[in-house]
Amino acid sequence: MRDFPLFPDQASTFATQVDQLYFFLVALSLLFAGVLPFVILYLIVRYHRSQKVDRSNPVDSNLKLELTWTLIPLALVMLVFFWGAFLYVQIRTVPDRTLDVYVIGKQWMWHVQHPNGKRENNELHVPVGQPVKLIMTSQDVIHSFYVPAFRVKQDVLPGRYTVMWFEASKPGEYHLFCAEYCGTEHSLMIGRVVALPLADYERWLATPGPVVLPDGTIDTGQPLVVSTPGDPMAAAGEGLFTSLGCAGCHAMAGGGVGPSLQGLYGATEKLADGATVVADENYLRESILNPNAKIVAGYAAVMPSYQGQISEDQLNQLIAYIKSLADTGN
Ligand code: CUA
Numbered sequence: 001m002r003d004f005p006l007f008p009d010q011a012s013t014f015a016t017q018v019d020q021l022y023f024f025l026v027a028l029s030l031l032f033a034g035v036l037p038f039v040i041l042y043l044i045v046r047y048h049r050s051q052k053v054d055r056s057n058p059v060d061s062n063l064k065l066e067l068t069w070t071l072i073p074l075a076l077v078m079l080v081f082f083w084g085a086f087l088y089v090q091i092r093t094v095p096d097r098t099l100d101v102y103v104i105g106k107q108w109m110w111h112v113q114h115p116n117g118k119r120e121n122n123e124l125h126v127p128v129g130q131p132v133k134l135i136m137t138s139q140d141v142i143h144s145f146y147v148p149a150f151r152v153k154q155d156v157l158p159g160r161y162t163v164m165w166f167e168a169s170k171p172g173e174y175h176l177f178c179a180e181y182c183g184t185e186h187s188l189m190i191g192r193v194v195a196l197p198l199a200d201y202e203r204w205l206a207t208p209g210p211v212v213l214p215d216g217t218i219d220t221g222q223p224l225v226v227s228t229p230g231d232p233m234a235a236a237g238e239g240l241f242t243s244l245g246c247a248g249c250h251a252m253a254g255g256g257v258g259p260s261l262q263g264l265y266g267a268t269e270k271l272a273d274g275a276t277v278v279a280d281e282n283y284l285r286e287s288i289l290n291p292n293a294k295i296v297a298g299y300a301a302v303m304p305s306y307q308g309q310i311s312e313d314q315l316n317q318l319i320a321y322i323k324s325l326a327d328t329g330n
Pocket of ligand 1 (some may be wrong): 105106107108142143144178179180181182183186187189
């Protein structure tokens with residue numbers, strides 16, 4: 001059952017609000033495009049030269065009229081502006097506590113990994129009633145993650161993270177599209193979002209299932225690393241952290257050649273040039289791939305770049321690990 005005929009389901013917390021604004025804009029456009037031309041036509045005919053209208057006393061100006069046709073459109077335009085801006089800020093402001101899911105786009109499919117290590121392709125399972133944050137990047141060209149039923153769409157770019165959040169409001173299966181032309185099979189880069197009641201979602205999350213990894217190998221669906229505490233995705237990141245030798249410089253107790261990463265995620269970092277930066281996913285990404293772009297105050301520019309040495313998948317795991325340090329550090 002659709003909420004409106006011809007419209008996708010309204011299945012997220014802001015779907016209804018987006019539609020209300022949309023319908024208001026359509027009504028306003030219809031008013032101006034559908035009514036005003038007929039008024040103009042009527043006036044053209046009514047006051048045509050051939051009509052016997054008294055023209056002996058022409059009106060030069062009328063302040064009341066001019067104020068009316070200036071202030072009413074101004075009020076309408078300001079209403080649309082503030083309404084749209086309010087909604088936009090609401091949609092773009094990620095809540096503090098979210099369920100983080102990592103998405104990698106590539107020609108021509110979607111790879112999804114959940115913090116517990118569970119992977120899926122061209123499908124995204126989410127719980128109903130929980131804010132979900134997607135941390136997205138692309139392995140190749142620009143894609144766009146579009147879920148019409150949630151009224152959300154966000155470009156997915158190579159070389160950086162884009163973030164999108166939503167809260168599913170009712171269980172169901174919804175279309176997932178790539179909304180940015182990305183090559184010959186762009187139109188096949190489709191999938192589905194499955195919104196489940198929380199208990200079903202938790203059961204789904206705990207059930208392993210085989211999935212093809214971004215590099216083409218098969219993941220048997222077992223948790224990535226079972227011997228280390230914490231989320232398997234963060235644990236895989238910790239394994240990388242160890243094998244890449246990161247701890248040699250980033251001692252968790254501090255006092256290393258590089259800054260400690262404990263409690264780093266979400267913190268405001270002071271840089272050598274006096275600027276500050278919030279340590280979000282994009283900052284962590286840049287610090288791994290291009291470490292000398294932003295030097296933390298008090299440290300030297302000695303970290304080597306890991307560009308080309310780790311995959312997007314591994315980068316996500318490293319970042320999940322660094323984020324887990326923030327959680328336990330607080
Ligand atoms: Cu990916 Cu279009």
